[in-house]
Amino acid sequence: MKIWIDILTPKQALFFAPIAHDLTRRGHEVILTSRRYPEAEAVLRMLDLDAQTVGRHGGETLAGKLEASAERVLELARYVVEKAPEAAVCFASPECARVAFGLNIPLFCVNDSPHSEKVAKLTTPLANILFAPWVIPPSIWIGYGIPRDRIVVYRALDPAAWLKHDIKPKSEPKLTQLDHSKKIIAVRLEESQAYYLNPDNLRWTTSVIDSILNEASEATLLILSRNQTQREALKERYRDRLIILEAPYFGPTLLKSVDVFIGMGGTMTVESALLGVPTISAQRIGRLYTEEYLVKQGLILKPGSPEAVAKTAKEMLRDTKLRTQLETKAKRMLSRMEDPVEKIVSTIEAELSKPR
Template identity: 40%
Template sequence: MIVWLDILTPKQVYFFGELGQRLEARGHSVFRTTRHYREVDELLSRRSINATSVGRHGGASLEGKLAASAERIGQLSKVINKLKPDISVAFASPEAARVSFGLAIPHYTVNDSPHSTAVARLTIPLAAKLFSPAVISKRVWRRFGASPEMIVQYNALDPIGWLRTFIPNPSVLSELNLDVSEPMVVFRVEEAFASYLLGHVSEQKSVTIPIINQVINNHENPPQIVVLPRYAEQIQVLRAVFPRQVTIPQNVIDGPSLLFFTSVFVGAGGTMTAEAALLGTPTISCFPRDPTIVEKYLIKKKLVYRENKPEKVAKKIQQILANLDDVRKSQREKARNIKSTMEDPIEVLVKEIEGTF
């Protein structure tokens, strides 16, 4: 069987990287496509995953997104028409969904983000099956055109797919010149170019910058601070605001390993917040809109603390660092117990894919 995987984000590099390996180990042929996007390009290279780059990221504007998507559909259609895969799998990729529908290829979409309404509306109606964590009710997906019969739920959050066999690599610390014996606070900036955050944030208007300033001002000897940007524009802004006080990696690093060794993680997105929480790292979410369904689940399980006000986030960080050993021990035990109840989402996909033919 030929399986086409479309990989668009860092999360998908991990998730579909694992899925592709499993499918190939079972004798299937896997063809991977991606688009030009800084973090994905670097992460694919770092993980030695070969993917054909088709098209580009559309940037922050609606017009840019539309133009890039339209161009990519045309480019992909030529590539995929020659390949003639038996099935396509993507994480809410409008281009993969449209090309698959146009070429009569069964399309499976994976989605844990109903708050991203634009891509859900563009992909779910064209999919044969929708895969989603069971914490998201089937009812949520009905408004996007999903029938109950097409929805396959798994009792897990998506990061479990790559964290089940994860072994932290301490080399990330030397790569960033960090001292594991000293407190370390890691920030992940928001997805400034996402359609669901348009008008709320931008590369110039970040929710994390005031929090970082507050943390620096609250400590006579501030902890080690690492800020993980998504786009080149964010790197420029962050380095202008923090020329010396924080570490801002120029290139993509081993995110899961860094999160494992982190004292406190502050996330303005979704995937790394879930990763950190499931690794048992003390985690604070400052996501700039209402909590997502996945975030609400993690808050309910007491794996994530939710706060947006800079002074309150800084105070919470201080409280955690003052009792770090006890807090970390408690969080890792909670995470371990919750992970033990979750199934492997990758295996669910493999069985469904193989069951199609």
């Protein structure tokens, strides 16, 4: 069968790479689409995934997002009509969902982010099957308009998809900016262009960074930004007091090379914890069920204030046994998780074999 996968972000490139490989191995033809979005395009190149670029990211404004989404629906519709896939797969892509619905193509949607309510409302009701981690109560998805019998859960967190399959980049930039003679604290910034974030997030970000620079000055502070706007703002404020990584990077490799990871988003924080890296959550997105699970398991710490984040990072740097303990616990947890790739691919095949 011909199966179309829409990939919008770096996380989705990592998640769908083993799924695309497994579908191809099973004899299916896989069509990949993406959009103009530098971070995602860089990871697609590293993984040697041949995705057709259709449309663009909408930027920071609501009007820009709406216009870009509307344009992309039209461009995708023309492309998909030409390719004629028999199924569509996405990670809560509104454009993919709209096109699949309009062309009567079965839609298989993955989502671990119920906090992104508007995206969930635009995609969940249109899915033939919704795949999600088991830590998210099905009642959340039912509230977005899908019946329980169309929800398939996997007993894993999303990074297990690429960590269990040990996905490696075909090519990977050298991280020449890093000085490994000093301890490294990496901070992954929030997705400041996401609709669900509040405008005061920059104040929170700078408060966290200021606290780390004051409390743990012996370490190198590495900033993993999301876009050019963030990079320019932090360069102007901090000059040479920290390193802002501008070159593309492969997340799993980078995480293994840092001593403490502080996440202001979701996926990379979970990935860091599952790799056994000392991990702190400083996100203010809202309730993240995946993060809550790892906090309860002792793989993520979640201090409440910028000062507490910095003090916790300093304590982690000084605990010489912590990394080994966390790696042992994380390895055991990952080994016990279900393989999301096998669950998703097998379910798609089973659903497509049913008479329509």
